[in-house]
Amino acid sequence: MAGESVITEELNSLLNVEFGPEVYEIEKGMLKRFAEAIDDPNPKWLEEAPPTFAAALVPHDLLHKLFNIDIPLKRLLNGSSDLEYLQPIKAGDVISITSKLTRLRQVPGAEGPTLFMFTEMTYTNQRGEVVVKGKNTYIKY
Amino acid sequence: MAQVYYEDIAEGTEIPALVKYPTTMQLVKYAGASGDFYQIHYDKDFAQANGLPGVIVHGWLTLSFLGQMVTDWLGEKGRLLKLNGSYRGMNKVHEDIICNGKVTKKYEEDGKNLARVEIWAENPQGEKTVTGTAIVALPSKV
Structure with missing residues (x-):
């Protein structure tokens, strides 16, 4: 590996630790506001969550740690998102989210190291269905 | 738009493009609706101090546009099973985001009629800023 590791012991200690559950009650107003914000006029989204609504169900416990942890890299970007839909999320649902950091990878870059932090989230409804x-x-850089 | 059926598509079928023009106001609305208040998405001074050209569009918002393109195409009877995107470049505000998609595979699995759709967003310079795939289930005419 080129350069010093930015992966501290504190960061490593978060690997594969499950955070949550964090609970969100899905109100109609939340869905409407989200659909308006993404400028998607499909009336279906007044009752059911649009595909990227999971972005609004933030796993704060994990992300707060990842984004504020004391490492030399301060700038943050989103690298990629991947969603698998097993059941629709509907107005009135109560969604519980668990999250974990699954992998850390440091790569050398032109302006110094770049750190990739891989996370996984599971969203479960009030009936226990994922x-x-x-x-x-x-990405921190 | 008429309902699309499994029989209507083939490898290489292009799905109707969608063009969006996000403003700073939309980014503020998205920040509020998603809870992502990272300042690079609405505070130009902060964004520039972070080495960015200016306020940049949330990757998730561009992926939402791609999601709309796919669900508009799927209509009432189609179903989105998977959606992913890699954020490769930046979309700036007050610029078109052109969303595109193309069927790359058509297959049957567990009694379902599925398709894999390559999706991507471009900026006005023709650079791909988000690339990804959608896996969809389509209704059949038979």
Whole structure:
């Protein structure tokens, strides 16, 4: 590996630790506001969550740690998002989210190291059914 | 738009493009609706201090546009099973985001009629800013 590792012991200690569940009650107003924000006029989204609504169900416990952890890289970008839909999320549902950091990868870049943080989220409804499985990669540089 | 059926598509079928023109106001609305208040998406000074050309569009918002393109195409009877996107470049505000998609595979699995759709968003310079795939289930005429 080129250069020093930016992956601290503190960051490593978060690997594969499950955070949550964090609970969101899905109100009609939330769906409407989200559909308006993404400028998608499909009337279906007044009752059911549009595909990227999982972005609004933030796993704060994990992300707060990942984004604020004391490492030399301060700038943050979203790298990729991956969603698998098993059941629709509907108005009135109560969604519980668990999340974990699954992998860390440091690569050398022109302006210094870049760190990729791979996360996985599971979204479960009030009947215990997994509705969405999500993966997201965050980049610190 | 008429309902699309499994029998209507083939490898190489292009799905109708969708063009969006996000403004700073839309990014603020998206920040509020999603809870993503990272300042690079609405504070120009902050964005520039972070080495960015200016306010940039949330990757998730561009992926939402791609999602709309796919669900508009799927209509009432189609179903989106998977959606993913890699954020490769930046979309700036007050610029067109051109969303495109093309069927790359058509297959049957577990009694379902599925298609894999390559999706991508471009900026006005023709650079692909988000690339990904959607896996969809389509209704059959038979």
